[in-house]
Amino acid sequence: MIQNIRAVTRPRRMDHFQYRDGVLLAEGVSLEAIAEEVGTPFYAYSTATLERHYKVFAGAFDGMDTMVCYSVKANSNIAVVRTLARLGAGADVVSGGELKRALAAGIPADKIVFSGVGKTVRELTDALKAGIMQINVESEPELEALSTIARSLGLEAAVAFRVNPDIDARTHAKISTGKAENKFGIEWTGVHEVYRKATTMAGIRPVGLAVHIGSQLTDTAPFRDAYLRVRDIVAMLRADGLNVERLDLGGGLGISYGDSAGLLPGPAEYGEIVREVFADFDGQLLFEPGRVIAGNAGVLVTRVIYIKEGATRNFAIVDAAMNDLTRPSLYDAFHEIVPAIEADNKAPLLAYDVVGPICETGDTFCIDRKLPALAAGDLLVIRTAGAYGAAMASSYNTRAMVPEVLVREKEFSVIRRRLEVDDLINLEAFPAWLSNNPD
Numbered sequence: 001m002i003q004n005i006r007a008v009t010r011p012r013r014m015d016h017f018q019y020r021d022g023v024l025l026a027e028g029v030s031l032e033a034i035a036e037e038v039g040t041p042f043y044a045y046s047t048a049t050l051e052r053h054y055k056v057f058a059g060a061f062d063g064m065d066t067m068v069c070y071s072v073k074a075n076s077n078i079a080v081v082r083t084l085a086r087l088g089a090g091a092d093v094v095s096g097g098e099l100k101r102a103l104a105a106g107i108p109a110d111k112i113v114f115s116g117v118g119k120t121v122r123e124l125t126d127a128l129k130a131g132i133m134q135i136n137v138e139s140e141p142e143l144e145a146l147s148t149i150a151r152s153l154g155l156e157a158a159v160a161f162r163v164n165p166d167i168d169a170r171t172h173a174k175i176s177t178g179k180a181e182n183k184f185g186i187e188w189t190g191v192h193e194v195y196r197k198a199t200t201m202a203g204i205r206p207v208g209l210a211v212h213i214g215s216q217l218t219d220t221a222p223f224r225d226a227y228l229r230v231r232d233i234v235a236m237l238r239a240d241g242l243n244v245e246r247l248d249l250g251g252g253l254g255i256s257y258g259d260s261a262g263l264l265p266g267p268a269e270y271g272e273i274v275r276e277v278f279a280d281f282d283g284q285l286l287f288e289p290g291r292v293i294a295g296n297a298g299v300l301v302t303r304v305i306y307i308k309e310g311a312t313r314n315f316a317i318v319d320a321a322m323n324d325l326t327r328p329s330l331y332d333a334f335h336e337i338v339p340a341i342e343a344d345n346k347a348p349l350l351a352y353d354v355v356g357p358i359c360e361t362g363d364t365f366c367i368d369r370k371l372p373a374l375a376a377g378d379l380l381v382i383r384t385a386g387a388y389g390a391a392m393a394s395s396y397n398t399r400a401m402v403p404e405v406l407v408r409e410k411e412f413s414v415i416r417r418r419l420e421v422d423d424l425i426n427l428e429a430f431p432a433w434l435s436n437n438p439d
């Protein structure tokens with residue numbers, strides 16, 4: 001059931017994955033060449049794109065007192081984090097593990113902010129001992145725990161209170177975090193009281209507020225609404241004589257996955273909103289961008305294993321799967337898919353479901369996608385996979401963990417080797433009562 005569909009044109013992107021002489025390059029390196037050496041599937045990241053995205057984002061606040069704390073969860077590879085650290089980035093971490101990574105990557109402790117609803121005693125202890133810049137507290141029980149830990153260590157925690165502003169970010173429900181019914185933050189009407197109480201607590205130094213209403217926001221209005229609410233709370237706190245020196249405005253700026261009809265707001269438009277709302281704020285503004293920095297700086301490269309003509313569809317079965325890139329199965333996310341070898345412009349497009357080998361129907365990267373005719377052995381490139389790709393990968397179905405490669409101009413380097421099946425099995429052990437093979 002092969003259907004012919006007219007060719008469509010694709011908008012040009014501002015990243016460093018471009019065809020040259022019909023071959024898709026990451027900067028100066030052909031993805032096919034990396035595939036030969038590393039095998040498939042693999043993630044490839046472009047240094048120049050990471051750097052460009054960071055600079056454009058940070059540049060949107062020129063002239064203001066700001067710090068960009070890259071949200072490590074988006075892509076936590078230490079080489080990626082170090083690339084950004086070299087440009088002066090700080091880090092937003094959400095676990096003791098990410099804190100360790102950020103420090104290992106070379107982010108100075110005094111540029112690290114720790115967010116998250118469920119920080120454990122161990123994590124808070126490690127953060128305080130490391131001397132990080134700020135802990136974003138999301139509940140009163142957390143504040144009490146932090147005070148106890150800080151006192152016992154003889155240290156003081158710089159604390160920002162995460163506000164739940166009850167604003168709809170108008171993004172996917174699973175990544176909306178700013179509504180009253182979401183688990184995040186302290187309800188905005190209660191922040192003032194908690195803030196005042198914190199000033200009396202040993203080991204706690206309130207420094208400001210934090211807000212993050214969700215991820216992949218494609219409209220600036222919810223940002224503005226949330227920020228206006230934060231501004232109002234700052235006014236109330238200050239009127240009460242409380243010290244507010246820093247505001248953490250979170251991350252969340254959306255990016256194009258190649259399916260957006262119109263133009264999405266970029267860092268410049270976002271920067272305008274920030275300037276508009278906080279022009280008079282005399283203090284520091286922090287940002288926690290993840291996706292906008294890493295998303296379009298990475299691709300997932302996979303090889304077609306079989307082309308299977310089903311009863312009603314054509315399946316391109318590839319060697320990457322939902323364990324390598326979960327976003328399509330988890331959020332029904334769209335990712336543009338292109339061949340590594342450019343198809344003739346006039347070649348007809350055919351409709352394919354691109355699917356992985358995992359034993360679940362959800363293991364589908366796209367449905368009815370118009371692509372040039374594919375054959376077994378072809379290399380496909382799943383774009384905009386630099387954020388929440390490798391960081392969310394698993395070894396489900398006992399598949400080797402996908403490796404990561406960083407490209408810089410004409411060079412590339414494996415920055416996480418493939419975790420082989422033997423590595424995985426070697427992590428497991430038999431209890432004594434099962435240690436012998438059955439006779």
Ligand code: LLP
Binds near residue numbers: 071
């Ligand atoms: N700050 C906080 C407190 C966050 O929770 C997040 C993301 C960020 C910053 C960074 O947001 P970004 O700039 O990347 O939108 N796995 C999902 C996205 C989860 C986002 C979680 N929090 C996905 O693949 O779409």
